[in-house]
Amino acid sequence: MFKKKPDIKNLSPLRSSDRRKLADQIIHDYAISVPEQQAQAQAQAQAGDDASTPQVTLSSPRASLLPESTSSARFTTTSGPNLAPVSGTIYVGTHPGQDERILWFQTGKNPRLIPTVYTLWQNPGVLPLLHTPDFVVDEKLTHGSDLMIPGLVKAKGTQWDQRAATGAVVAVAGIRKDTVPLWVGTCEVDLRNLPNDLRGQKGVAVKGLHWAGDEAWGWKPLGSGGREAPDGIEGWQGLTHDITAAVDQTILADDRDEGQGGAALDQSSTGPGPEGNDQIVDLEDLEPTTKEVDAAFHQAFLFAVHKAKASNPAPHHGFDFPIQPSYLISNMIQPNLRFQNQHYNIKKSSWKNVKKFIKHLDKTGLLKSKDRSGGETVILDIDFDDAQVTGFRPYTLPKPKATASDSGADKARASDASSSSDPSIGQKVTIQTVYRASSKLVPTLLPSKTEFYSAQQISAALKSYIEAHPDLGGQGTSSIKLDPFIANSILGSNPSQDDSKPLAAGRIARGALQRRVLEDTHLCQPYHMIVRSSATSDAKPKAGPAPQIHLTIEKRTGTKVVTKVSNLEPFFIDPQVLAPELQKKCAGSASVGQISGGKPGLMEVVVQGDQRKVLISDVLAKRGIDAKWVDITDKTKPKKK
Template structure:
């Protein structure tokens, strides 16, 4: 939402009377139900009813502080001011819990408040890939709504609502206000326009802010009390009735396309080819089956590759992009553009933390003949090399984890070491093997019992998921691995950028050897990126600013002349505005995004390490400054 990081003045504690008054205003505005005296008397000791005092404390903790803020917001960079309310819930660090704009009376909750107060606002749902777009500042388009009708009754025009994805469907990660009456909507496919205007989301400046500067807190995987719609959402996607000849309304209005474009049909499940032949269009179950076969093929191939067990050369965890690019695409039985992730029944992100290489499906799998790849168009020689002959693939950006001292010496042998994802997974397996009593008497072979170390150190009981695991007395091995890897307090993520020859020598099973041999010290997250900023100056004059390239070993004195030649325009070097002294940026005349990105890739900067901020895009219709 904000065009720049807000300037927050000194925090001041609120008086108890002011906090109670503010809490009562929130209770009234958001129609929070306060149990009556009779309801509190009838409640059981095991599940007591909340009191007015406990509700107030949940909304506005006793240590609440406030501060004024100013920032530039909106497409026109309008000056916006307001008040933020900062506090901490029991066992958690201080965060911005509420925000108030200008002279508005209403307060807007942040995701930190919603995670502690289930049901405070209506919860809407949208696919996870739409969530990614919303977290860049886009509004939620009407065709992007899933889970209804019926829709939440309180989702009326102007109402504050929360939005969750489909994978973690009980965890709000985006906050906005309804631009239309969502509660009255029927079928949304084929409709046009924005439904909800964004205010705040997980990943923005409000989420990141903390007095200690540690960055934002990771979202829980599930929150008891919010109405999850996972099963209904999956059905909604499969049964969605979309007209092939109608242009997707969300895409037309600048939103996110919800379905893969389909070619014109000639007969059922067939498309016309340029030579007049027809090609079979696979159904969703057929694509699902092909993806499963390809995944099993890749696992079998890894076992036969000669790489040492138990990981067979695979570096865990593997994100969805890695699964698709390395384990699915190379092993697909069919060479057809219809076999894509968009044509599967998958409704959420995939992340693999471990693989059972001795699973029966792997043992009985029979490899098949792979299709002959289509001849690729010839590429110009050295198109992926830098000026010194280094290929783009020679540079590696690696994530390593530094364990908390709490995990020493039970799990990790050193307080100061750095470990790859593969090592973290293997270390956990070694620990379980060394403690055989953990695997005895469990409800499943994939589960282990809790011991004092796991229960008190790894599970802190701060989430409903932890409490459920503690009550059950056992935990899934994959859940435990994910719990350790995703907890940035237990395992602090760091990054290293490896240039040749370090990148070629790197071994996920022993990253310390490469770090020591080349005297490389990992740095705390977030990892670096090159920022390409497109903006207008002096009216209609457009320029492209490039910064962050020095981290990747690129010299501005060498890069600027080459960009000037490629872009056929002037290029200048100057101090990066707001950067550390000596940090430079390059400015090139015109919008040169594609050329700059291409030149960066040739010099080893992969496309996923490049961010583009286009400040020349026009403001969407109906959007209000500061929202």
């Protein structure tokens, strides 16, 4: 919900009475067990309900849930793929020794308050705690995806939390930090009725509302930036000691269900673990340290330079300078990594982004880089004679995992299935412009005002009219005389046009007359048809000139540059399908949202960096889009004075 930054109004302190009512509502809604109440019940039982038994207050749990300094404010934001407007109330408070943070939020007309991770870290057991593999948390949930049923993990021999009914608010943790909630959502299904073996199950299990890393997590009164999650929290129910201790010795079978935004896991046991307990899942690969990721990226760069030097002539050995950051990651680093799994990405390195990685390579003397005005860092040259390159020894790159579909026919089917996932790849697109004639041209020049005519047909009709009237000729064929039809119906059709010269001369050039007919919307109204491959019979003319794909490069938050792509739908390109490809190809985050000020349903893709070259020459080109159909606006350039 807080993927986009909310607009928060002025904070106002809660009255003590309102704070107590809200805290009591939270205790009731989430059936929170209050230790003081249990102690009071025991004391009353021992004293036989003696009226002199001291009463125990709820001040401590109330203060833990809603600190005495709590303030509230209204907020508005947008959420979901269509950027639906969302409004509600946030509750901000300070836990002992911590900064002021958003602790609870409420949306719409639903009176139920939803806790943030800061509240969960302070109040163990408030919500049911579910678990999912760490790569699902890192690559799916913290990017705004919902948690799918195949992505759920639990210890064998245990039951799903009985509080996790449909509509219940739940927390989600990874496997390594199994007692630290990092994600909050509401159950879309009754998890209590799920089978123990989730293989083959499909659908959304939990719809995401908030997570560590979103805008609510990063908000604070002065500046921004969230607090890192602790390594462990006593009081939350983990996956049991035996299972978490065995995680580092197992391998995760990656059966991700890519079409559903979650991850399908092989939950069959891999044999008995310590004390006879079965293992729940296998981890895909042991997660490397930051130093190991750094070393892998550095070696991959050397591998790419070594290969280019061995197979291409000097001086540039096949490289086209300057090298963009997206090309560096997608064409030089990723194919040459010693280990090909989700743990080896730039965000897991000490640099965190490509710009700092390039700066690191520059400091080592391997290359020369330059910061462009838009904030992007490019590679200007590579030192192919550096000792690191000349002394590099290639290593064996990992081979793709063999599967049962390695036969030629199966490979072909797999390739077809892959390409069919995005039907716009390989399409042939043509744009045809047609015209409808106004009543001023019918029937003298064209027979009907309801039919559509191409420019060639209108030119041919104009030629036939001139040939049918020999008196219009004279003084060669370059110009013709004006007759009443040409002077009144054509040149007199639009008073805003400057036709004084041909009217005064009594003659007009043939080419000028043809352009006058086609370009004047009072004479010929333009329509367009965007035809995909050979489906001409399905194309219907639409009023107006042919549209263009809009590509905008602009700055955000200072020097950060992004590329926005919109108006893809008329060209049969699905923005939701295009975004993941751009994210991979440009090695930067890509998001899809409702275009600002556009019609509902028209989306735009936003990707980090100046990606116009990648988009036009690669991504859009293979979808049949001609460069002349792309309108580029560069807002990073300084305005001319």
